[in-house]
Amino acid sequence: MTDAIDTNDASGLPTPAGQPNRQLALPRDRPLSTEVSPPENGDGGDEISLLDYWRVIVKRRWTVLATLAIVLVTALVGTLLMTPIYRASVTLQIERDTMQVVQVEGFTPEESGVGGDFYMTQYELLKSRSLAQRVISELDLENDPAYQAMTAPSPWKALFGSGGGDEDTVVDAAVAEAAESDRQSAMITAFLNRLSVEPVRNSRLVRVHFDSPDAAFSQRVINALAEAFIASNLERRFEASSYAKTYLEERLEQLKIKLEDSEKELVAFAQRERIVDSSNGTPLPAQSLAELNTALAKAQDERIRAEARWRQAEAASGMGLSSVLGSTIIQTLQETRAGLQAQYQEKLSVFKPAFPEMQQLQAQIDELDRLIATEVANIKLSIRAEYQAALAQEQLLRNQINTVKDEVLDLQSRSIQFNILRREVDTNRQQYEALLQRYKEIGVAGGVGTNNISIVDSAERPRFAHSPSLGLNLAIGLLLGLFLGILLAFLFELIDDSLKSPEDIERLLGQSVLGVIPRLKAPMTPAQALADPRSAFAEAYRSVRTALQFSTDTGVPRCLLVTSATPSEGKSTTALTLARNFAELGKRVLIIDGDLRNPSLHRMISSDNSTGLSNYLAGAAKAVDVIRPTDVPNLSFMPTGPLPPNPAELLMGAKMVALVRVASEKYDQVIIDGPPVMGLADAPILANMASGTLLIVEAGSTRISVARNALKRLYAARAHVIGALLTKYSSKQGGYAYGGYSYYSYGASGETQKQLGTR
Structure with a gap:
C-alpha cells in the first residue's frame, strides 16, 4: 500500500497523516422498537387490481396450463371410453280441447286459455311410473337381453354391493315379494332415467326422447311409449264415462223409488182430506x-x-x-x-x-x-x-x-201438509228428470272417441350417437380446466408467503428498494455476466451503486454491511460487485469477508485464505498483514482466515470496533460481507458497528416472516438499515413488470440480450 503512514492505531491499520485517532461515532436514526410495519401512505395494503390478478396468472401459468392439460386429457379419454348412447325421438301433438261431437257440460273437460297446468299435467303423465310399467309389460323388457344389459349393476356396484347371496337362501315369502318389488321399481326407475320430455316452444308439440346404447331398441321403446300414452288417455276417458253411468244408474233407481213413495203419500192425503187439485196444482x-x-x-x-x-x-x-x-x-x-x-x-x-x-x-x-x-x-x-x-x-x-x-x-x-207433500213430490221429480237427462247425455258422449293426442312424427332409427359429444366434453373440459387451473394458481399464490417483487418489500417490510438484480439463465454465472459491462446484470448493480449514494443525507455509508435473512440469497456477490463498482469510481475500497462461518469471497476473488480477519481478531496478526490487494485498482480485500470456534465472541471484541473505525477513516468505502441474520448473532453485531446495513432479499425464496424477523433482530441491535436489494428477480416468473429492470438491457446488442436475458 502506498499511502503515507504516520502512526499505527491499536488495530495495526495505518492511519493517514494529520488524521486524529478517534472512536467511530455511528448514526443511530432507527428507534429501539423492533416492530416492522408497512409505510404509511395512501395505498391500501390489501387492495388488489385486475392487473394483480393477471400477474398471478402469468406467474403461475405452468400450473394453469398443466391443470388444463390434465382436465382436457381426462375429458378426452373419458369421452372415448364412454359407451355411445343413441337417442330416438317421437313428436306428439297435444290439444287442449278435443273436437266436440256432443257437448256435455261438466263431463267433457274444458281447458282455459291461460296457464300451463294442462300441458304440465301431460308432461308428467308422459314421465309417470304407470306408463313406464305399461311399456315394460307390453314389450316384455324384463326378458329383453338389451334392456337387461342396460339395467345390470355396474362392476363397482356389484363389488361393493350388499351381496345378499343366492336366491335359494330366501325362505321368507314376504322378503321375496319385497325383493321382487324392489327389482320392479329399479327397472322402472332405470327406464324413466333414460326418458326425457322436450316441449316445443310456442306450440302444442312435444318431443319425447329415449336414450340407450342400442339404436333399434331406442326406436322400438319410444314408439311403444307414444302409442301407450294415447291408449291410456282414451282409457281414462272411457273409464270416467263408465263410472259416471254406473253412478247415475244407482242414483236414478234411488230417486225413482223416492218419487213413487212421495206421490203415493200425496194422493192418500188428498183422498183423506178430500182435496182436489186442478191440472196446474191449484185446489x-x-x-x-x-x-x-x-x-x-x-x-x-x-x-x-x-x-x-x-x-x-x-x-x-x-x-x-x-x-x-x-x-x-x-x-x-x-x-x-x-x-x-x-x-x-x-x-x-x-x-x-x-x-x-x-x-x-x-x-x-x-x-x-x-x-x-x-x-x-x-x-x-x-x-x-x-x-x-x-x-x-x-x-x-x-x-x-x-x-x-x-x-x-x-x-x-x-192443505198445509198437502203442500209440503206436493213440494217434496215436485223436488223428487225435478231431480229424477235432471239425472235421467244427464244419464242419456253421458250415454251418448261415452260412445264418441274424444282423443286429443296424436303422433306427428314417429321415431326413426338413429344413425349417429347422441352422446357422448366429444366437442362439448372438450369445451366443458377446457372451461373446467381453466377454472381449476386459475383456482390452483391463486391457491398456490395464497399459500406462497415469499417476497416476490419490489412492491412486496415496500408494502410488507416497509423498506425502500435500492435495486433489483435479475436472475441469470443457466449456465450463466455472475462473473460471466459482469464481464460484459453492458449486460443487464452489470447495469443493475451500477444502478444499486447510484441508489446507495442517495440512501442517506451524507451519501453512501462509509461502512456498509451487506447481509441477508438466510444463506445463498446473493449477499457475497452483491458485496463484491458493489466494491468493484465503487473502486471503478476511483474510491479506495476495502471489502471485508465477515462471514466467519461459511466464507466465500476468497474463492470469488481467487485469494489465499490462510490468514485473515480471524487472525487479527485473535491478536495473532495485524490488520495491515491480512489485507491483500486485488486485480481491481483501488480495491483491497480482507479474507476471513481460519474459521474460529467462537465467531460471535471475536466479533464482539474491541478489535473489530477498532478495525471498522480505522478502516472507515483510511478508506473511502468499507464493505463488509456479513453472515445471514437468522439463527446467528454475528450479523446483528456487525450491523451495530456499521454505519449502514443493506438487506439482501432473494425474489420468490425469502419468506415474509423470515425477513420481518431478520429486520426485528437488526433493529434490536440498533442497526441503520438503509434499504433492501431484491436479487434473482424474474419478471416473467414473478408476474410483475418492474419498470427499472426493463431498461437495464437498453442499448445492448441482440446477442448480449439473448445471452443475459432473464427468466
Missing part, C-alpha cells in the same frame, strides 16, 4: 175464488157504467141522450117529421092552418111527436133495466164469493 176452491173475483170485478164495471147511463137519462131530456140520438127508430121518425114539417111550412104560405089539408099535416106531425116521445121513454126504461140487472148480478157475485172464501179458508187450514 178447486181457490181456483173458483179466483174466477169469481174476476167475474165480480167485471160485474162491478158493468154496473158502474149502467148506473152512469141511468143517472144521465134521469137528469137530461130525452132527446139529449146518446142512446136516443143513436137509435135508428128515432132517427127515422125525426126524418119523417122533418119532411112533414117542411111540407106544412111550404103550404102555409098558400093555405091557412084551418085548411083540412093543413090540419091533416098537423095531425101527422103531432102523431110523430107522440111516437118519438114514446120511443124515448122506452129507451129510458131499458137503461134503467140494465142498471138494475147489473146491480143484481154484482150482489149475487158478492154472495157467491163470500161462500167460496169460507171454503178456501177451510181448505187452507187442511
